[in-house]
Amino acid sequence: GESVGLHLPTLSVQEGDNSIINCAYSNSASDYFIWYKQESGKGPQFIIDIRSNMDKRQGQRVTVLLNKTVKHLSLQIAATQPGDSAVYFCAEIPYNNNDMRFGAGTRLTVKP
Amino acid sequence: DTGVSQDPRHKITKRGQNVTFRCDPISEHNRLYWYRQTLGQGPEFLTYFQNEAQLEKSRLLSDRFSAERPKGSFSTLEIQRTEQGDSAMYLCASSLGLAGTYEQYFGPGTRLTVT
Numbered sequence: 001g002e003s004v005g006l007h008l009p010t011l012s013v014q015e016g017d018n019s020i021i022n023c024a025y026s027n028s029a030s031d032y033f034i035w036y037k038q039e040s041g042k043g044p045q046f047i048i049d050i051r052s053n054m055d056k057r058q059g060q061r062v063t064v065l066l067n068k069t070v071k072h073l074s075l076q077i078a079a080t081q082p083g084d085s086a087v088y089f090c091a092e093i094p095y096n097n098n099d100m101r102f103g104a105g106t107r108l109t110v111k112p
Numbered sequence: 113d114t115g116v117s118q119d120p121r122h123k124i125t126k127r128g129q130n131v132t133f134r135c136d137p138i139s140e141h142n143r144l145y146w147y148r149q150t151l152g153q154g155p156e157f158l159t160y161f162q163n164e165a166q167l168e169k170s171r172l173l174s175d176r177f178s179a180e181r182p183k184g185s186f187s188t189l190e191i192q193r194t195e196q197g198d199s200a201m202y203l204c205a206s207s208l209g210l211a212g213t214y215e216q217y218f219g220p221g222t223r224l225t226v227t
Contacts, residue, residue, distance in 0.1 A: 032214050043114070043203050043218030044155065089154045093214050099168065100145075100216065102154025 012109045019077040021106045023090035026071055030092040035064060035075045038105070039086045047075070047088075077108075085110045114138070116219035118204050124225045125194055132190045133222045137206030144187050145216060146179055147203040148172065155203050161187060162209060194226045 013019050025033075031052045036044035050057045050064045050073075057064050063076040073090050087105040115138040125131050137144045142163055147155035158177070159169045163184040173179075176194075181187040191198055201223050205216040 034215070036218075041220070043116070043205075043220050045114070046215055046217070049215065091154070099157050099170075100214070101157070104153055 009104070010107045010109070012111060013080050015080060015082060015110050015112050017080055019075075019080045019084070019108060019110075021075045021077075021088050021090075021108065023073040023075075023103055024071060025073060025090070025092050025103075027092060027094060027101075028068075028071070029094045032093040033064070033066060033073050034091045034093075034100070035062075035073075036089045036091060036102075037084075037086045038089065044089060080108075080110050082110045082112060084108060114217040114219065116204060116206055116217050118202075118219040118222050120222055121220060122223045122225075124227065127194055127196060127226055129194055130190065130192045131194060131224065132188055133202055133204075133224075135187045135189070135204030135206075135219060137186070137204070138217060139185070140208070141206035141217070142184075142209030143207045143216075144181055145205040145207070146187070146189050147205065149201040149203055149221070150199075158189075191224075194224075196226045199224055199226045 034049045035047040037047050038044045048059045048062050048064050050066050061078045065074045087107050089102045089105045091100050091102045093100050117136045119134045145160040146158040149155040157170050158173050159179050161181040164181050176192045179189045201221040203221045205218045207216045
């Protein structure tokens with residue numbers, strides 16, 4: 001069936017390096033994508049979103065890239081900090097729908 | 113702190129007991145969502161409300177589960193005759209509900225352990 005998934009379950013980077021977290025989706029009807037960060041014992045926290053009519057969106061230290069041709073979404077974190085250590089989820093919402101689907105998540109560990 | 117609160121934060125119960133969780137969304141948010149999250153997985157959609165109306169329910173929401181939002185503000189999620197497979201984190205989220213806005217703000221969750 002159609003689903004949101006992730007390429008890697010874990011990612012370890014050195015403090016100060018850039019991080020790239022990937023996500024694959026298969027629902028071509030998805031209209032809206034969100035990246036969430038979840039720290040241990042907390043609910044998911046919104047990081048950045050992108051609509052399907054965009055290829056790139058930048059926030060503070062984060063950039064989301066959307067490649068609709070290959071149905072791929074990525075989150076780039078610049079100058080990764082220890083506070084960025086968490087599980088990152090991508091989520092998709094089909095057009096005119098409220099059913100947000102999450103992938104399994106990637107655990108990012110930042111080494112000092 | 114997103115402004116969404118959930119109570120209790122942790123609940124341990126014996127199999128067969130009923131449990132009820134509460135969610136207080138951000139006050140001006142019209143939409144309220146419930147999700148379930150198991151270890152290592154992303155949240156799974158259970159149901160959502162537009163004001164007091166329950167508009168969508170996932171097939172994951174068995175007949176032992178019931179959710180209410182009687183006055184369009186706080187919501188409760190009740191699980192009857194709990195089973196060990198119900199052990200999970202139950203997350204609540206809220207959103208403005210305006211056309212074209214999808215951002216959901218999550219609460220800290222209620223962790224349920226069924227023994």
